[in-house]
Amino acid sequence: MRLFAIETSCDETAVCFLDAVEKDGGDHKIEVLSHILISQAEKHAEYGGVFPTLAKREHAKNLVPITLKALEEVGVEKVGDRVMDKNDEEKIGKILEREEELKESFIEEIAKCGVPDVDAIAVCVGPGLEPTLWVGINFAEALSVLWDKPIIPVNHMEGHIVSSFFDNNTLKKFPMPLLSLLISGGHTELVLSEKQNDYRKIGSTRDDAVGESFDKVARLLGLSYPGGPEVARLASLSRTRAKKIDVRFPRPMIKDDGFDFSFSGLKTAVRYFVEGKNLTDAEKEDVACEFEDAVTEVLVTKTKMAILKHRPSALAVGGGVAANKNIKEAMTKMVAELDFPVSLHIPKPKDATDNAIMIGLSGYLNSMQKDYGMAVYEIRADSSLSYLKN
Ligand code: KG4
Ligand code: ZN
Numbered sequence: 001m002r003l004f005a006i007e008t009s010c011d012e013t014a015v016c017f018l019d020a021v022e023k024d025g026g027d028h029k030i031e032v033l034s035h036i037l038i039s040q041a042e043k044h045a046e047y048g049g050v051f052p053t054l055a056k057r058e059h060a061k062n063l064v065p066i067t068l069k070a071l072e073e074v075g076v077e078k079v080g081d082r083v084m085d086k087n088d089e090e091k092i093g094k095i096l097e098r099e100e101e102l103k104e105s106f107i108e109e110i111a112k113c114g115v116p117d118v119d120a121i122a123v124c125v126g127p128g129l130e131p132t133l134w135v136g137i138n139f140a141e142a143l144s145v146l147w148d149k150p151i152i153p154v155n156h157m158e159g160h161i162v163s164s165f166f167d168n169n170t171l172k173k174f175p176m177p178l179l180s181l182l183i184s185g186g187h188t189e190l191v192l193s194e195k196q197n198d199y200r201k202i203g204s205t206r207d208d209a210v211g212e213s214f215d216k217v218a219r220l221l222g223l224s225y226p227g228g229p230e231v232a233r234l235a236s237l238s239r240t241r242a243k244k245i246d247v248r249f250p251r252p253m254i255k256d257d258g259f260d261f262s263f264s265g266l267k268t269a270v271r272y273f274v275e276g277k278n279l280t281d282a283e284k285e286d287v288a289c290e291f292e293d294a295v296t297e298v299l300v301t302k303t304k305m306a307i308l309k310h311r312p313s314a315l316a317v318g319g320g321v322a323a324n325k326n327i328k329e330a331m332t333k334m335v336a337e338l339d340f341p342v343s344l345h346i347p348k349p350k351d352a353t354d355n356a357i358m359i360g361l362s363g364y365l366n367s368m369q370k371d372y373g374m375a376v377y378e379i380r381a382d383s384s385l386s387y388l389k390n
Contacts, residue, residue, distance in 0.1 A: 002118045005360030008136030009128025009156045011040040011050045013062035014356035020364040026173035034073035036066040045225045056131040064105040076114045084111045092142045122363025125153040126385030133381035152363040159358035160318035164345040175314040184319030185211035190259045199387040203259025211321045213263040231288045238289035244282045249294045300330045316345045323349035
């Protein structure tokens with residue numbers, strides 16, 4: 001199956017073409033034919049987080065150029081004299097009526113290209129920022145009319161889970177039962193799957209998501225957005241030398257019986273500690289290190305509790321924060337010390353943060369589960385989408 005996939009749920013605009021085919025034994029062979037991603041992170045840096053109106057505008061601006069590039073990479077060229085069907089033009093005009101600039105460049109550029117050889121268009125429908133999700137969905141709908149292909153709606157969080165099983169051109173069959181820890185800028189959740197396409201949330205954050213707390217702490221330390229990689233960089237510098245300051249932050253809810261999380265108190269503790277102090281670089285590194293240790297300890301302890309209770313065969317860690325080296329090492333150690341086997345699946349850092357490949361892979365798996373020829377009008381953005389199928 002060949003798919004075109006679109007991701008616009010937050011501040012990354014991404015599209016890809018991929019080929020997927022099931023192999024004997026249940027793994028899938030994946031060939032990414034083209035993947036183009038534009039990160040808007042720098043544009044949002046001055047706001048210290050994602051500014052939805054700006055994100056929506058940027059997605060609308062980026063989608064046509066990155067799709068043209070992807071089309072070029074799969075060998076589809078502009079056909080100068082291609083004339084669009086009048087009916088299609090009218091439909092596309094209506095679909096993109098709120099995206100004037102996107103509509104113009106779509107008709108001027110995309111509609112003048114040949115039709116790629118794809119079976120469907122996968123698009124992220126949530127969770128995420130509603131206005132930015134709609135840009136991706138409207139673009140997918142316009143392409144669906146132009147290319148006469150069905151749309152497969154994809155859940156962003158499911159995409160993060162699927163990413164954990166993708167490596168080296170292979171999408172592995174998920175071992176079941178599966179426990180997934182999803183840690184991103186918007187989510188922190190523990191999800192249990194007894195079988196394919198079955199997701200039960202057993203715990204989530206009551207306030208800030210882990211990635212959000214990394215971003216907020218980064219701001220307190222004067223670092224740029226997105227803060228996760230920056231905080232991690234400082235923390236690793238602190239780990240290479242003797243500590244300069246004695247600082248200890250709380251491990252929120254670590255002794256609690258349930259699987260919920262809370263990170264806003266931890267961020268506040270960091271704020272109280274740094275406020276009014278003129279910290280040296282080395283002291284900032286120690287603060288970043290202690291913060292990262294606190295987050296890691298909470299995540300590992302809660303995940304271990306969930307493993308001991310539900311005894312899954314596999315643990316998947318997905319979402320942007322899964323790119324964190326310290327968390328990865330601590331999870332690896334925890335799993336190795338269990339007295340029963342649990343396989344650990346963590347994506348490579350570049351596959352952990354938002355991208356279009358995860359949307360394509362998830363769309364492909366969805367298409368195998370049910371009839372994917374959904375009518376276009378059934379596809380809606382849902383900012384707080386839980387799981388499409390329960
Ligand atoms: O999954 P993602 O790309 O977007 C959302 O769906 O939210 O996650 C982005 C989050 C940001 O908060 C970013 O700071 C965090 O992932 N992040 C990291 C690292 N790389 C990205 N956090 C900690 N350590 C990292 N190495
Ligand atoms: Zn994400």
